[in-house]
Amino acid sequence: MRLLLDSFWRAVAYCMLPRVIVLSLLPLGLMVLLAAGLGYFYWDSAVTWTRSALDAWPLLASFWAWIGRLFSGDVTFVLASLVVVFAATPLIVVVSLLIVAGLMSPALTKLVGERRFPSLEQKKGASFLGSVARSLGVTLLALLALVVSMPLWLIPPLVLILPPLIWGWLTYRVMSFDALAEHASPEERATLLRAHRLPLLCIGVLCGYLGAAPSIVWASGLLFAAAFFVLVPIAIWIYTLVFAFSALWFAHYCLDALAQLRTQRAAALASAGGGTPALEAAEANQAALSQWGSP
Numbered sequence: 001m002r003l004l005l006d007s008f009w010r011a012v013a014y015c016m017l018p019r020v021i022v023l024s025l026l027p028l029g030l031m032v033l034l035a036a037g038l039g040y041f042y043w044d045s046a047v048t049w050t051r052s053a054l055d056a057w058p059l060l061a062s063f064w065a066w067i068g069r070l071f072s073g074d075v076t077f078v079l080a081s082l083v084v085v086f087a088a089t090p091l092i093v094v095v096s097l098l099i100v101a102g103l104m105s106p107a108l109t110k111l112v113g114e115r116r117f118p119s120l121e122q123k124k125g126a127s128f129l130g131s132v133a134r135s136l137g138v139t140l141l142a143l144l145a146l147v148v149s150m151p152l153w154l155i156p157p158l159v160l161i162l163p164p165l166i167w168g169w170l171t172y173r174v175m176s177f178d179a180l181a182e183h184a185s186p187e188e189r190a191t192l193l194r195a196h197r198l199p200l201l202c203i204g205v206l207c208g209y210l211g212a213a214p215s216i217v218w219a220s221g222l223l224f225a226a227a228f229f230v231l232v233p234i235a236i237w238i239y240t241l242v243f244a245f246s247a248l249w250f251a252h253y254c255l256d257a258l259a260q261l262r263t264q265r266a267a268a269l270a271s272a273g274g275g276t277p278a279l280e281a282a283e284a285n286q287a288a289l290s291q292w293g294s295p
Helices: 002-014 018-055 058-070 075-116 128-154 162-180 186-195 197-210 213-223 225-271 276-293
Strands: none
Touching: 002 075, 002 197, 002 225, 018 075, 018 225, 075 162, 075 225, 128 162, 162 186, 162 197, 162 225, 186 197, 186 225, 197 225
């Protein structure tokens, strides 16, 4: 419990660091660049194609004529522009979040390692390609579990339990692996994930519930169309900040647990007659672990 609570408040404190705030704002800047680039090259053709598609519907011809009598100006052009914007926004958002998520998690884990565990040895227990392949694999399993469990969502209590539990499992499997990829060996990572399975799953489920918060803002943007372009960027920023908090929480927990594991093993080796080198390793790991009182 100490490890769980200590890593929680440290993750909250790290979210206020300037570097983390800048990382959380990256999707917004990336969205502006993508939108400007796509608009420069494809805006006119996309609006023209959408307008011709709308005009081609015979059932809507009378509706367009009625709207045109109510409002002055080219109503179909305005509507086609809105359709293009609303269709392109989710694509731009997803691409931006995927790019930032791929860059953010390693950067935040490195930040925790440099500030809190500078003497913790990096054993490079996983490669970048292996981490990506594993993430894709468990993501497919989570999506399959969501699809299979959908009929159970009709039972009122389960709709509030099953999706967060599945997303929590996915978050736990992906982020705990990424948090230990640089510092832990494959054997150490397997030991830690087995020993701390329940606390890590609890962190994943809690982060899954936190990840639902931006959906409320997103739904408000769809409900209040006039505020769409204000509320949606807020939702994206909140989502990125929640992702940063989740990565920091897993990084603090996993690296702290790894430091404790190495300290225990070094102490056991020293007590079994491992000699001075083992004792020195235990003291070094204990010094890294003792930094839990500092940020």
